[in-house]
Structure formats: C-alpha cells, structure tokens
Amino acid sequence: MIVMPDIYDKIMELARRRGFVWPTSECYGSVAGFIDYGPLGAMMKRKIEDIWRYFYVIQDGYYEIECPTIGEESIYIASGHVKGFADKMIQCPHCGEFHRADHVAEAEGIENAEIISAEELTTALQNIPCPICSETFDGAEVYFFNLMFQTNIGPGSQRMGYLRPETAQGIFTDFNRLLRFYRDKLPFGTVQIGKSYRNEISPRQGMIRLREFTQAEAEIFIHPEHKDHPAFTRYADRKVPLYSISNQENRKDATEMTMADGVSSGTIANEYVAYYIAQTHDFMLTCGISPDKVRFRQHLPDERAHYATDCWDAEIFSERFGWVETVGIADRTDYDLRAHAKQSGEPFTVFLQYEETKRVRETKVVAKMGALGPKYRNRAKAVADALAESSPADNGAEIELDGEKILVPPEFYEVKDVETEINGEYIMPHVIEPSYGIDRIIYAVLEHSFDEEMVEDETRKVLRFPPKVAPVQVAVLPLMARDGLDDIARDIRSKLQDEGILTEYDDSGAIGRRYRRQDEIGTPFAVTVDYDSKEDNTITIRDRDSMKQIRYDIDRLPALISDLIKGRSLFEEYL
C-alpha cells in the first residue's frame, strides 16, 4: 500500500480553512469523536444525502421516516445491543493495561468465556497472569463497557434510555404501522437518514471513527422465499468489483462481475443483495468516488453475524486509511422482527392471501363448556385447550394437566368433522439492509476529489466534485467591479437564484485569484462578465476542471447551467 502521509493533512487543512469540517466546540477545546460541519460541509452533506434519496426514495419508492435518537431500553434489549454491544473488560491492577476479559480467559483455556457472567469471569481470572506484565488479576473486577450512550428519560430517572447506535431499530419498531401504510403487501422498504451514536473507546482517524455520525439506512421487507428483485434488470448487466470470500481466501484481488453473473454463480446470495451492491456502486460513482477505489468485500463466514445469510461491505480506498468500510449490505433474514416480536408481544408478521382459498378437512375436539365448567372449575379453560390437542379414544380423551394425567369422559366434548377455509398465511418477512456511513463517504469524496496541479509555478488546489455534490454551483464574477459590469453580474446572479441555483458573487481582487478561490471549494462553473457582455449580451462560462471557457448568451444561461449541474449536458459539448 502506498501511503502518502500528507494527503489527509492537506485535505483536512483545506476542509477546516474553507468551512467544510471543524473540530466541535473549539472554544472549549473540542471533543474527540465529534465534528462540526461548517457552511460548505453541511451543504455538501445535504447534497450527498439528496443523491442517496434519489436512489432509495425516488428510484426505489421507499419512503423516509424519522424516529427519535433516544430510545427506551426495551428496544435495545430486543435488538441485542444492551447485551451484545458491550464488551467485558478487565484492567490489570499491576500494570494498568485494559484487556477484553473473555479473550484473556479463552486464551487460558477457560470454557464458555464468551457467555459466562461477569462475576464468574472475575472469579475465574483471579489467578490468571496478565498477558502484559505476568502479574495476576487478583483483585481486579470484570466490568461491562457498553458502547451505547446511556441516559435517563424524565425527572424520576426510572426509565432508562439509550442514544441509538443505529437508525435501523426505529424502522423495525414501526413495522406494523409501516405495513399498514404499504397496504399489507410485500415487498416494501423504508429508509431513515439521521444521527447515530457509539461511545467509541478510542475515536481517532478524524471523520472515519466518530462518536456521533450520520447513517442512511434502508430496511427492505421481502418474502422469505421470493428474493428476486422486481427491478433487477436495471442492474443485471452492471459490472462491480467483487472481493468475494473465495477471492479473499485465495488472496486474489477483487474481480469485476456483472450482477446477473454474481447471482447465477452463487457468489451473491440473491437478487436483492446484488441489486443493492450495484445501486451502492452507482451511488458512490455519482458522488464522485473514484471507480478504481471501490470494492465490495464479502464477509467471511466467521465475521458474519450468525443470523445473516450474506453480507457485503462496500469499501473505499483511502490514501490515509487504506480500505475503509463505508456501507454494509446484509440479508438479515427475520432476526430483527423476530427479536422485537418476542420482546414486545406484537406479531410483526404479514398476512398474505392465497390466490385461491384452501379448504382443509380436519377433525376437531370441541369442549362442551356447559358440562366442563362446573366440573373442572378454574381449570376448565386449560382442560378445553388440552382437549383440542388430544386424540380421543372411545372411553374418553386422555390429557395431561400440570403433569397429571386425566381421562376426560366423552360427555364433556364433541368430536366434529369440520372443513375450514384457509385464505392465506402469516409470514415474517426477511430484511435486506443497506446501511451507509455518510461521514465516511463525505471524507472519501473529499479525498478522491482533491487534486493539486502546477499552473505557472503556482500550486492550484482543486476539489473536482461532480456538479451535483459541489456546495456552491456557480460563481458569478464581474471582470471589473465597475463600468456597469457589476450590475450585469448581479442581475445574472439573481436569475440563477430564481432557478434555485446556489451562486456566489465575488468582485474582489484579480480574476485569477477569484477562480482559484472557487477551485478550492469545488465550484464547477464560473460565469464571468466582461466588456463584451455590454455589447452582445454574452458572458463566459469557465469550467473548473479544464479551465476552458465558452461564450454564451446571457438569456439562455440559467437553463444551460441547470442542465450542466444535473448532468443532462456536458461542458465539453459546448466547446
């Protein structure tokens, strides 16, 4: 891996100076793991989120919801975060080193180290030597370090709350409402973009490991037996670099493969997973990620969560951090819904009607409650239930009640031959979950867009953002701030504003300096008003990447700029 140790510093220096990303609350000394997005960063983030919305909300039709960032304890008991998101830690009383208690125990041959309680682990470790200093852990206690931020809800602090460690749970907990919203049909999807929180032990790496970060997650609920994506043809022929389990095991680099081949060869579990791999690839390139710096790495069987059938991470290559996981795409089966169903007692199932009603003949044992009630009293209901499950003989039905075998005589029940109609079945959907780390994507876009080139012995710093991502879309510059050029420029600016285009007006200093300023913040186009503009009602449009200019009619400018930003036409076509 070629490491350029200064590229991160260069990017972050620019990002700080020009208002993309700042350390948070600097006047009080900042806090590791938290950042502020400055004016340009916040705008750029919004644009990237909007591109994401284009793919998931507009293209796929999955509506967005917004849930609280604080959730009450039950949610995270169900999701497994209260238990599973905590590590059992122990600190050596002699050298002060922190260890994962279960790892130390396992290495010393203690069985079930991962599942035994903290108390048991404490006892087990008392005479075990610290792997660092070899003194024993005598007197040290195993404690839980949970990566969730904890809080109390209300003044009585009776109700425990947690800051959500992922946005997904809000979608799962709203499942029954969402199901109604989508009129009781599968498949359907719901997305959420928002902040999540993890109390990282050591959040270094700037924007890569944050304690508060933005996720964009989609939860797509599908029939467990129908994992073919209805719009699969959209991406069937798209080639994506796949770093599959076998590539990893055979130490081969990622190989390009179409999604159709990925699914038919069995590399990718199903069309849904493949569709979102391809869609993620599409999204990344749209945001300005370099095509040669993305790959999709399949989770190895031992790192995959036990409930997931297939899981792929989109990884982006960073000069500074190497391959960084930015998106996870998993088939989570019915794990989450099942967990919430168990915790809440709600069904979390979909009733799917059969095309044709099925008729089933069966024999039913129906209790005669009039007779049963007086005899069995408060046990009558239990007896009736047990009878329904029993297979009566001529002399009566033998049932078991509280471990006691009872023979219920025939006069207490009736055996009926009934035909029932079955109109459908309840099924618990499976969930496909693409989960995006927006902040990491923003960093990667900055890194991949950043460029330096020498122009007449000066270093030109440019952010080569796609026009859709650039926080400022057009700079309007009068060549001179006089002779009426400034008036024409202001007029052009307001016409562009009417089109909803974000412009910056700048009349200070030499024109070259102004171009450089815009280059540094990635503004794709600059409109310059010169003396010819007064004569023939034209201006020049300067392209950031090529620094080439064209003359264009002022009246038709807003429409052209709009097309250029949306990617409907390319600057080169007008040269």
Added chain:
RNA sequence: GCACCGAUGGUCUAGUGGUAUGACUUUGGCCUUCCAAGCCAAUAGCCCGGGUUCAAUUCCCGGUCGGUGCACCA
C-alpha cells in the same frame, strides 16, 4: 484507556525565562480588460488549568486536542 511525540494569528511557520519572526490568506484603498501580478494600510496568535519565579508562550505537573504504537472497533 496506556506509552511516546507534538500544539505559536484563519493557514503554514521562526523564536524566546522579560508578550513574538516571516510568508500566505482576509479586509479597505490604489492599480488591473480572464487564471493566486504589484503598491499602501489594517485585522489577527503563544491550547487549557495549576505550580516554580520579581517575571512563564518558554521550565515542572495535570488536562484537552492531534499524531504514532498497544488495546478496542457489535
């Protein structure tokens, strides 16, 4: 969380037991007819707390933030 290293205008930096160098940027003015030109001026800084000292940005201790290694990363 541990160990080591670092922290000087917005940015990059020089330097010091007696309040700080230079460049770039920014702002105003002059000049300027398309890629950081020039001139004049202005704004702006020693990470925070404690200690030693007549005096601390400088030395010491603690903290914060950043970098590196360890640990951690559902």
